[in-house]
Amino acid sequence: MRRLKVTLEYDGTHFAGFQKQAGTNLRTVQGVLGEALVKLTGEETVIIGAGRTDSGVHALGQVVHFETGSSIPVERFCKALSGKLPSDIAAIDAAEVDTSFHARRSALGKKYCYLVFNSRKPLALWRNHCYRFPFPLDMAAVKECAAILTGKHDFRAFSAAGSSVKSTVRHLFSLDAEQQGEWIRFTVIGDGFLYKMMRLIVGTLLKVGCGKLTTDQVKQILERGERGQGGFTAPPQGLYLVQVIY
Amino acid sequence: MRRLKVTLEYDGTHFAGFQKQAGTNLRTVQGVLGEALVKLTGEETVIIGAGRTDSGVHALGQVVHFETGSSIPVERFCKALSGKLPSDIAAIDAAEVDTSFHARRSALGKKYCYLVFNSRKPLALWRNHCYRFPFPLDMAAVKECAAILTGKHDFRAFSAAGSSVKSTVRHLFSLDAEQQGEWIRFTVIGDGFLYKMMRLIVGTLLKVGCGKLTTDQVKQILERGERGQGGFTAPPQGLYLVQVIY
Numbered sequence: 077m078r079r080l081k082v083t084l085e086y087d088g089t090h091f092a093g094f095q096k097q098a099g100t101n102l103r104t105v106q107g108v109l110g111e112a113l114v115k116l117t118g119e120e121t122v123i124i125g126a127g128r129t130d131s132g133v134h135a136l137g138q139v140v141h142f143e144t145g146s147s148i149p150v151e152r153f154c155k156a157l158s159g160k161l162p163s164d165i166a167a168i169d170a171a172e173v174d175t176s177f178h179a180r181r182s183a184l185g186k187k188y189c190y191l192v193f194n195s196r197k198p199l200a201l202w203r204n205h206c207y208r209f210p211f212p213l214d215m216a217a218v219k220e221c222a223a224i225l226t227g228k229h230d231f232r233a234f235s236a237a238g239s240s241v242k243s244t245v246r247h248l249f250s251l252d253a254e255q256q257g258e259w260i261r262f263t264v265i266g267d268g269f270l271y272k273m274m275r276l277i278v279g280t281l282l283k284v285g286c287g288k289l290t291t292d293q294v295k296q297i298l299e300r301g302e303r304g305q306g307g308f309t310a311p312p313q314g315l316y317l318v319q320v321i322y
Numbered sequence: 323m324r325r326l327k328v329t330l331e332y333d334g335t336h337f338a339g340f341q342k343q344a345g346t347n348l349r350t351v352q353g354v355l356g357e358a359l360v361k362l363t364g365e366e367t368v369i370i371g372a373g374r375t376d377s378g379v380h381a382l383g384q385v386v387h388f389e390t391g392s393s394i395p396v397e398r399f400c401k402a403l404s405g406k407l408p409s410d411i412a413a414i415d416a417a418e419v420d421t422s423f424h425a426r427r428s429a430l431g432k433k434y435c436y437l438v439f440n441s442r443k444p445l446a447l448w449r450n451h452c453y454r455f456p457f458p459l460d461m462a463a464v465k466e467c468a469a470i471l472t473g474k475h476d477f478r479a480f481s482a483a484g485s486s487v488k489s490t491v492r493h494l495f496s497l498d499a500e501q502q503g504e505w506i507r508f509t510v511i512g513d514g515f516l517y518k519m520m521r522l523i524v525g526t527l528l529k530v531g532c533g534k535l536t537t538d539q540v541k542q543i544l545e546r547g548e549r550g551q552g553g554f555t556a557p558p559q560g561l562y563l564v565q566v567i568y
Contacts, residue, residue: 085446134447158444166444198404198412200331201380201451 077143080153081177083169084109088134088312089204090164095128105129105165109140112160117146126179126320127186127269132312134205137168137187139320141179179320185249186269187319190262190278190310197258206259207278207314213285215255221284221291222251222262225277225298232301234277235270236309244270244301253281265321272309280307323389326399327423329415330355334380334558335450336410341374351375351411355386358406363392372425372566373432373515378558380451383414383433385566387425425566431495432515433565436508436524436556443504452505453524453560459531461501467530467537468497468508471523471544478547480523481516482555490516490547499527511567518555526553 084105092102096110106123113121126139148156153170161167176182191206193199199208225234225248232244248266262278280297283289289307297305330351338348342356352369359367372385394402399416407413422428437452439445445454471480471494478490494512508524526543529535535553543551 085444087447087449136447155444163449164446166446168443197414198331198401200410200412201333201382203333203409205447 077145079141079143079173079175079177080150081139081141081171081173081179082154082157082167084135084138084140084165085168086135086138086165087204088129088132091131093129093131093133094125094138105135105138108162108165112157113142113144115160116148116157117144119144119146124179126183127317129315129317130272130312132204133315133317134313135317137319138317139179139183139322141173141177177322182322183268183320185265185267185321186317187263187265187321188269188274189316189318190264190274191314191316192260192262192278192282192310193258194255194260195258204313207311209282209286211282211286213255213260213282214287215253215260215285217287217291218253218281218285221281221294222253224291224295225280226251229298230301231270231273231298233297233303233306234273234280235303236272236276237303238271241270246270246273251277263318274315275310275312276306276308278307278310278314282310283307323391325387325389325419325421325423326396327385327387327417327419327425328400328403328413330381330384330386330411331414332381332384332411333450334375334378337377339375339377339379340371340384351381351384354408354411358403359388359390361406362394362403363390365390365392370425372429373563375561375563376518376558378450379561379563380559381563383565384563385425385429385568387419387423423568428568429514429566431511431513431567432563433509433511433567434515434520435562435564436510436520437560437562438506438508438524438528438556439504440501440506441504450559453557455528455532457528457532459506459528460533461499461506461531463533463537464499464527464531467527467540468499470537470541471526472497475544476547477516477519477544479543479549479552480519480526481549482518482522483549484517487516492516492519497523509564521556521558521561522552522554524553524556524560528556529553 094105096106121142154167157167193208196210228247252263340351342352367388396418400413403413439454442456474493498509
């Protein structure tokens with residue numbers, strides 16, 4: 077047996093999230109990948125993912141690990157696995173790793189992007205790959221607020237109920253907002269993310285940008301750790317798990 | 323009755339092209355738009371499009387015109403129509419035009435983009451919105467060949483059989499190839515395009531870029547007007563009708 081680290085790209089549109097949901101017929105990344113591995117290697121194996129992306133969330137660089145007894149050389153594994161996967165998910169890298177490697181626990185951080193189409197125009201082409209926000213944004217205010225959220229903070233106020241983590245302190249190494257015409261891209265690198273944290277941060281920045289919330293209010297919400305006081309949860313289709321950092 | 327000019331954006335993935343195909347149940351842009359107009363105005367109307375995009379080809383700015391007796395103000399027409407359209411097509415602009423305006427005949431030119439993912443990596447996220455070409459490209463050769471195709475030429479060699487146009491002379495005002503990491507974007511502005519011309523041009527440029535065809539050979543193919551001698555027809559999912567110029 078050897079342990080493989082595989083990097084995945086997927087279009088989250090037709091997945092009910094990453095995690096397999098026992099007792100349901102939901103199409104999940106973990107489930108589809110497990111079926112492809114059975115086809116390829118004949119083995120049922122436990123798949124550990126770096127992060128549990130929600131339904132509709134995309135990945136350019138999700139990472140998983142699993143054990144396999146297969147003798148397929150690692151340099152051919154990626155192509156062989158992609159051949160067994162449906163067209164909306166692909167294995168883009170495979171590497172043999174030490175048994176001490178763990179896709180989630182070994183991760184030092186993650187990079188996410190969130191794509192906003194800031195226009196009143198309806199959207200057809202990218203409807204499943206970004207979030208249309210129709211109100212004009214004050215990008216200076218957005219960036220000022222992003223600077224406040226950057227750093228090591230208790231992000232309790234920016235987490236959804238339903239997760240059972242020990243600590244809600246996370247370190248955001250960077251949080252950038254770039255505007256290009258009608259498009260805004262938020263890029264975040266952090267050591268970890270609470271449940272729906274990235275989408276709550278984006279919802280808060282958008283609310284600040286359109287003047288419904290001030291930077292001072294966000295500061296208070298962060299300090300007081302009160303859930304439900306900040307912005308809305310930005311919808312999943314704008315979110316991309318870009319990279320897991322090891 | 324008044325004549326409206328409506329600009330459409332659509333994701334071509336689930337359309338069997340623009341044109342309605344009598345006697346079939348194929349889902350076409352013209353068909354879907356016609357049904358939405360019936361819902362909105364109660365009228366069955368003839369829809370004229372600027373260009374007949376093929377199955378799988380996308381549009382950021384397709385233009386159509388039609389007559390309507392509806393009293394919906396033009397500034398509200400766009401939103402009202404989008405409300406009756408499925409999510410993969412949207413009306414992004416509407417304007418009242420003179421009856422001399424004709425979506426196809428009044429067009430001075432069109433702008434197309436073609437998106438190539440130049441990588442050996444499999445592609446999941448953008449599988450329906452670009453073409454993956456795995457071979458390394460010599461961009462200097464691609465640009466040299468693009469310069470040869472730019473200008474006014476008989477593009478017979480770059481047209482698919484099956485169309486019955488009087489002249490195969492077209493003027494390409496510009497043909498650019500830009501590279502950004504693994505992505506290549508071809509942008510073409512021309513006074514008109516023969517059947518599959520843009521996709522044949524892209525297929526030829528890619529063949530030149532990977533050394534399977536020389537610029538001199540392309541020059542000869544263009545001069546001799548021999549069909550089937552140049553590149554392959556690049557697949558539809560990389561092609562976008564960006565703008566119709568009036």
